[in-house]
Amino acid sequence: MGMEQHYYVVILEPVGDQSEAAKHRAEHLAYLEEQKRRGKLLLGGRFTDGSGGMYILLVSDRTEAEEIANKDPYCRLGFRAPKIKEWERTF
Numbered sequence: 239m240g241m242e243q244h245y246y247v248v249i250l251e252p253v254g255d256q257s258e259a260a261k262h263r264a265e266h267l268a269y270l271e272e273q274k275r276r277g278k279l280l281l282g283g284r285f286t287d288g289s290g291g292m293y294i295l296l297v298s299d300r301t302e303a304e305e306i307a308n309k310d311p312y313c314r315l316g317f318r319a320p321k322i323k324e325w326e327r328t329f
């Protein structure tokens with residue numbers, strides 16, 4: 239019997255000085271690509287108004303969602319603050 243999986247939306251809100259953030263974009267994207275390869279990341283992208291971005295995870299629990307978000311280079315380096323919400327998929 240498999241472990242139950244839950245959806246979590248991770249909203250990445252910019253914090254502090256963003257002047258160095260672009261230098262870490264490739265590292266951020268590579269990290270997310272690895273989460274996608276592991277089957278944890280379903281989709282993600284940035285907001286068109288420049289106010290950050292979001293992604294949807296499918297993981298075992300909130301702790302796992304928090305660990306993934308906090309290890310994202312943008313969050314780990316202090317350029318983004320993750321806001322995490324469990325999401326119940328209807329469609």
